[in-house]
Amino acid sequence: MEVILKEDVNNLGHRGDVVKVADGYGRNYLLPKKLAMEANAANKAVIDQMKASAVRRSAKEKSEAEALVAQLNNVTLVFERRVGENEHLFGSVTSVDIAQQLEQKGFNIDRRKVQLEEPLKQVGEFHVPVKLHREVTAHVAVTVKGEEAAAQ
Known part of the structure; x- marks a missing residue:
């Protein structure tokens, strides 16, 4: 066909x-x-x-995507998740989470444009590519921190 x-x-x-x-x-x-x-x-x-x-x-x-790249390259997203042994997350940070937090900061980015191969399951700093146009890609800094365990 x-x-x-x-x-x-x-x-x-x-x-x-x-x-x-x-x-x-x-x-x-x-x-x-x-x-x-x-x-x-x-x-x-x-x-x-x-x-x-x-x-x-x-x-x-x-041209709109190139203007947005300059803004997105300066953005840093911080996520706090509960951690277990070896700083392994109980949950994960997905492209949906990243898109939601970008939307809260005023950027209307579709979750499918966030090029996250697999969810982030480790504590640390990551650079996540966001494909805004087929020739234009921005990189957003994502920091995943461990959340303090609640006192029992």
Whole structure:
């Protein structure tokens, strides 16, 4: 099945690309989530208009992302979690936690843009990449501290 991507899809292509995908992937994931549309003659005519507007939109998004990178690189997030032996956390710090704390600081960042490969489960300082645009990535400093155990 051939589809035209309406949005950037990781490991598949960028907005405006015509890609060949498995029928099930196209019908059950890309089309219902409006990430793509079927590639037929009428839609291919529309794609030319989409590509022109996508170039303009991409340039605008990139300049906005570059402005946001300067602000995000100075941000430090601090999380306190209960710790066990060897400074191993009982919970973890996930991309959702990072996105929520960024939102509290006034940055509207989607959790999917936080490029955290696996949740942080150790005490320490980490630099977490936030992909704002396909060519622009910011790095947020995240500090995970151990919470003092309550007196029993």
